[in-house]
Amino acid sequence: MKEYKVVNWKMGLSxxxxxxxxxxxxxxxxGWRVIHIGEQSTRIVFERDKNR
Structure with missing residues (x-):
């Protein structure tokens, strides 16, 4: 079984x-791996095995 985490990325000035x-x-x-980074978005989706 997989579990997912969504992180909002905040761009800074530098x-x-x-x-x-x-x-x-x-x-x-x-143990997380990136499965999606929004091209015009600040959202990153991570995935990992729940029973690791």
Whole structure:
């Protein structure tokens, strides 16, 4: 069974790429993987196995 998490990304005035990379790596360490990043959106959808 899968579980999902939706995160709203807030763009800042600087270092957006670095902050986004840090956020993605933080979730990856917890077992989440990105399944969708909205092209014009600030929404990121993560997925992981619930029974891991």
């Amino acid at each position: 270092k957006n790429n670095e902050r986004l990379e840090d956020l993605l790596n933080q979730y990856a360490k917890m």
